[in-house]
Amino acid sequence: MIKTSSITKRFGQKTAVNGVSLAVEKGEIFGFLGPNGAGKTTTIRMLMGILRPNAGSATIENLDVTSEAPDVKKIVGYLPDEPYLYDYLRGREFLEFLAEMHNLSQEEKQDRIPQLLSRFGLKDASEEFTVNYSHGMKKKLALCGALLHDPQVLIMDEPTSGLDPLAVRDFRNYVNMLAADGKTIFLSTHVLDLAEKLCNRVGIIHEGKLVGIGSAATLRSDIADRDASLEEIFINLIQVHNEKEKA
Numbered sequence: 083m084i085k086t087s088s089i090t091k092r093f094g095q096k097t098a099v100n101g102v103s104l105a106v107e108k109g110e111i112f113g114f115l116g117p118n119g120a121g122k123t124t125t126i127r128m129l130m131g132i133l134r135p136n137a138g139s140a141t142i143e144n145l146d147v148t149s150e151a152p153d154v155k156k157i158v159g160y161l162p163d164e165p166y167l168y169d170y171l172r173g174r175e176f177l178e179f180l181a182e183m184h185n186l187s188q189e190e191k192q193d194r195i196p197q198l199l200s201r202f203g204l205k206d207a208s209e210e211f212t213v214n215y216s217h218g219m220k221k222k223l224a225l226c227g228a229l230l231h232d233p234q235v236l237i238m239d240e241p242t243s244g245l246d247p248l249a250v251r252d253f254r255n256y257v258n259m260l261a262a263d264g265k266t267i268f269l270s271t272h273v274l275d276l277a278e279k280l281c282n283r284v285g286i287i288h289e290g291k292l293v294g295i296g297s298a299a300t301l302r303s304d305i306a307d308r309d310a311s312l313e314e315i316f317i318n319l320i321q322v323h324n325e326k327e328k329a
Contacts, residue, residue, distance in 0.1 A: 083108045083235060083266040084129070089138035091124050098124040100290035101138065106268055106283075111261050113281035114270040115316060121290040122270040123163060126239050129268070130160050142235055156184075159233035163240045163270075165224030169213035173204055173223050176212055177230060184231040198226040201256070203249070217244035225253075236260065238269040242276060254280050278312040286319050289327075294319040 084106040091099040099121040106112040116122050127133040129140055131151030140147045145154050167176060174195065181191045199205045202222040212220065221244050228236060236257075242250045257267055257280060271277055277284055278298060286294040286301075294301055294315070301315045302308050310318070 083110075084112075084140075084142050084268055086125075086129075086140040087138050089125070089128060089135050089140050091121075091128060091133060092136045097290050099128070099135075099287075102287065102290075102292045103138075104285050104292065104295060106266060108266050109261055109264050110283065111257060111267040111281045112269070113277035113284040114268065114287065115272070115274065115277055115284050116270075116287040117320070118272070120287045122287060123239055125287070126162075126237055126268075126270060129237055130158070131155070156231075157233055158235045158237055159228035159231070161221075161225050161228045161236070161238040161241055163243065165220060165227075167212040167215070167220055167223065170211055172209050172211055173199065173215070174208040176223060177226055180227045180230050186231065194230055194232070195226075198229060202226055202252075218246060218249060221245060222249070233265070235266045235268070238267070240271055241269055242271065242273060250276065274311075274313045274316060284312070286316055288320045288323050291323065293323045 087103050088101045089099060090097065090101055102125060114122050114125065124133065128135050129142065129147055131147050131154060134148055142154050143157055147154050171179065177195045177198070178191060181195065186194070196205070199208050202225060204219065204222055204226065207215065207219060212223065215223065221241070225241065242253055245253060254276065261267055283295065283297050285292055294304065296304070298312055298315070302310050305315060305318045307314070
């Protein structure tokens with residue numbers, strides 16, 4: 083479903099993403115982990131056609147993310163780290179606007195919008211202007227927008243930032259349900275506990291390079307510690323990378 087081949091992005095003299103190759107299968111929940119500034123958001127923006135890679139390529143459902151970006155957006159739901167909402171649209175109006183952008187029928191709008199607002203606890207706030215929403219509420223509304231056109235692929239950048247523990251639990255349960263329904267999930271996060279509980283596999287990026295990829299069991303085998311937590315795996319792989327770079 084999602085495939086990158088040596089994808090690279092430079093900003094002037096700085097290489098933000100350096101030759102990242104990975105593949106995510108249909109129905110998989112894939113976690114993209116890394117410290118701040120590691121290249122997670124840049125990679126996601128290339129997948130969404132927002133940034134053009136300097137080298138390499140990426141496809142989603144065999145569609146090139148750069149040359150076929152409009153077709154990619156039809157099958158992908160995207161949740162950015164800092165979603166942009168129109169302050170003086172009500173929550174319901176914001177979703178109706180997105181429904182028009184996706185050419186949803188009146189029947190689809192009437193079915194999906196109330197359903198999503200209810201699922202994410204926004205039904206009572208649906209007539210409130212989004213400027214008055216908390217950060218967590220804005221994130222939930224943006225997630226409703228990402229799911230509105232029933233995408234086959236969901237790409238999310240730090241989806242649980244600003245959510246309270248109960249909302250995080252509900253989010254985790256909902257993502258598991260989407261994957262069970264055959265949806266493909268690609269999410270970046272720095273919350274390792276979430277990744278360990280939710281993801282089938284993870285990729286760990288550091289200084290723009292992919293330093294580890296696989297299931298938690300596979301990565302434990304790679305570092306020869308069958309009892310290591312994902313946090314310990316994460317730290318170990320980054321330390322090994324740093325030592326190689328110094329050598």
